[in-house]
Amino acid sequence: MKLDKLVGERFKERPSDCTVDSHALMVRGGYMKYVANGIFSSYMPLKRITRKIEQILREEMDAIDGQEVQFPVVMPAQLWQESGRYESIGKELVRFKDRSEGPLVLGMTHEEAAVQLVREYAQSYNKYPFMIYQIQTKFRDEARPKSGLMRVREFTMKDAYSFHTSQQDLEEYYDKCHKAYERIFARVGIPEVVSVASDSGMMGGNISHEFMLLTDIGEDSIAICTDCDYRANVEAAENIVEYVRDEESQELKMVHTPDQKTIEEVCAFLNSDEKKSCKAVVYQRNIDDKYIVLFLRGDLEVNETKLTNFLGFEIHPALITEECGLTAGFIGPYNLKGDYIVLFDQSLKGMNNVVCGANTTDYHYTGLDMERDLGEVEYYDFAKIQEGGICPKCGKKTIKVSRGIEVGNIFQLGTKYTKAMNMTYVDSESNIQNPIMGCYGIGVGRLAAAICEVHHDDYGPIWPKAIAPYEVHLCAVRADNPEIKEFADKLYEELRAKGVEVIYDDRNVSAGIMFSDADLLGVPCRVIVSPRNIKQGIVEIVARDKSFSVSAPMENALEEIIKKL
């Protein structure tokens, strides 16, 4: 391919709407183009990258006995009604009607379609286990698409679904797939990806893992134990608290705290430790706006994922109105009156001498003793694990919180979908059973962006060899010189004849423009034919990642290049 004819614009200036480097470089390098919020077109360089990633995914799925199939992008609503997700999923699921008013959805994941495809086929235990997968376009109406290909609405995903007759068989396959994922991330150039325990969210099921590429721009927070092998998404991590109780309980006293509304303000005003305070965080249930008041220790934050999982319904941060009976800034568990769902985080269990709101404007209590003053209440884990927190596995205070990009996930789904959708098989003892499912996803575009995020410099991406759009970037500096042009043309043809993927720049532009365009395309091996080099009888062969830079005699150029690939 001649660079001259490569469709797409390349330019120097960082677009102002790009918050992450991968997005900026992929726009600047002519990889992608904005079409609508969270919707992009790909130019050829990105298409070549994603196709190579897809091929690796395909090979690794085939290697664990996956069968490539294809589910539709557009599905009948009825299929999602069977599983219950037509009702349970929010606006991310696009619902629309066809010309005859038939309700349809756009596929954002394909558990329902997978069950529909195999439920007549797999009615006997001897058909199991099996795994089917596809690489297909999906659409999820994200509320806040951002960061280029990191969080989009339309995306291409490899999604796989396995079916089993026992939990043990699922677990064995799950491990196999976990290993396949490790191979995939190693092959695409990011072996540093780690798997972490995760929350299963809307997928259902219990055990699940996310594969995380650790980087500061990641959207996810991951709790990692620096002492043992515990790793979990903060959303899923248990928050362990130390039971702290003063020997002597003070008496409960209402104190005047004018205009001290946040727990930080109150504690500073009363010269009290935040760890000895109780704060309220208020939500409302989406369907009817009923209030949920959650009390937790003042220094902790709410883990909304754990809270939502506990409640089993969708919530949003509360709008505290005059009529609702809550006194914003002064809400406390003692003497709280009204029809609210009231929850307590386990961080408060057994505490005494606590500062909390008095449910009266400008007043707080001091000396609250949870047991003495509130009686028997249930405590659950609703708080976020924190940097320096206690590792749920080894029990030491060794938790570090890092940012990461989720580049893959695997779920043990159990029988959630097969039960709901009435998929059964007859086991070896003639009993009717629901098969057990696993599902396994990798987003192709996000993976490309994540690789770019950890493999780039100021000038452009540095693509790993296995997924680079081309293998060799051939620059003919001063191609208007017939000697240069002739030699470079010949080398181009020879490389192509050897099956090497070459992008060839023979434009009549300065070496500076040529090299900055080459930087933006990020091809691993650059070959420079130039007047100075030709005078010396050499070509330069330079690695994009600076791992080598050699001169080769012109007559051996072809072999030397191939040696470097």
Add this chain to the structure above:
Amino acid sequence: MKLDKLVGERFKERPSDCTVDSHALMVRGGYMKYVANGIFSSYMPLKRITRKIEQILREEMDAIDGQEVQFPVVMPAQLWQESGRYESIGKELVRFKDRSEGPLVLGMTHEEAAVQLVREYAQSYNKYPFMIYQIQTKFRDEARPKSGLMRVREFTMKDAYSFHTSQQDLEEYYDKCHKAYERIFARVGIPEVVSVASDSGMMGGNISHEFMLLTDIGEDSIAICTDCDYRANVEAAENIVEYVRDEESQELKMVHTPDQKTIEEVCAFLNSDEKKSCKAVVYQRNIDDKYIVLFLRGDLEVNETKLTNFLGFEIHPALITEECGLTAGFIGPYNLKGDYIVLFDQSLKGMNNVVCGANTTDYHYTGLDMERDLGEVEYYDFAKIQEGGICPKCGKKTIKVSRGIEVGNIFQLGTKYTKAMNMTYVDSESNIQNPIMGCYGIGVGRLAAAICEVHHDDYGPIWPKAIAPYEVHLCAVRADNPEIKEFADKLYEELRAKGVEVIYDDRNVSAGIMFSDADLLGVPCRVIVSPRNIKQGIVEIVARDKSFSVSAPMENALEEIIKKL
């Protein structure tokens, strides 16, 4: 791959809802599964076929300098408003809203997206020509999906878009693409595909061709001259009529024709030739139900495509009510009163002694002389070309009408989209111009089904080698016999080691079931290991298309099989 584990059901009975053989065989053979009207999932055998077709498409598009890109499935309505098609296309275009009420569409074709992708890039003449293409899922809300993969709502398509600075350059590229299409159809095993002139329909532009696979189950009618090389879709074919006029004009006379409503009945009743009659066909404009009355010679049929193109708006067959003023069955051009759009087909031009309706129940006229009685009216070509009709190219009465499946199309679009979407470039003389576009489509699933339609027998598809799901179907008859099993296992592993794509049937089933499953999978080369064969020291190597059937000594089996591939 072991057949034992191949996901998908195979069965004998032809499903009652399958009207064409390809659909029946692809359902019976475990290739596809119904999800919703015009929406299917693919099992692995079909996925393997379509991936091979896609790879051939890709190679041939790359060979004519195409650049593979990707456009979104979901596009903002605004893009389609720019081209004017958001309004002009009917319900086939799915329109819906996202969570913030932003109007979106599902891509059924991507001219708008192609222009959007390149309009900033290609602002100078020296960027031209170029071609971009994608292979992507599309959705078209067809009113009547049918015939399995032949006419669906969701489909995968290779769509290509070329951009040029002159009509001549477009035409040269168009020819190149025409030749690439011929290579594609030859490679996938249907070299007999012919290209025919076609109507450009909603795509705009002037010259266009469809690639037709001639078969009786085809949905399209194609006019083919048996004497010259004229070939056109009947929709697009000009209908040439001979000017026939009797020497003497009779007088216009109203005659009683009780209950004779169709032109056949009237002509039989009056003992008159249909070629000397004038019939009315009535439509209504979609937007306001205004009536359109078209008169044409009694023996001809209306070509609705030509009519719609002439009118420039959508129409539907009329509902003739009591109030509309038309007398159903007795409508004629003489003394027709009312606010209708009245059109005349050129077949009526200059005719005399014509029978036509008298706009009065149970009465017709005889002796109508078009010029004498109707004065100056305009005549246009609205009629369908017929079997035995006049060839528009050589003028002989040599037209044959055949049925065909459209398996590809190419369009010269002109500047329709670039003008509407304000895509411009600066030419070599600094003038601002709109580029000229071509577009080129092939539906992948329909192509697979079309190939099956012309390559099958009663027992299953006979896939051409280049697109077959596997190369070899290895049958181990009586695999419960250790000798059989051991030899077949070894052969399977040896073939795989040589890179041969093998499907291996070592199930404990009868030879009959084994062979009928093999027939349904349609793999070109079948290898049979059986007790009888083993006793003779041979394996059988049989072609699915019956072109060969040989015995090879067991020790040479591998080489002999590879020789046959």
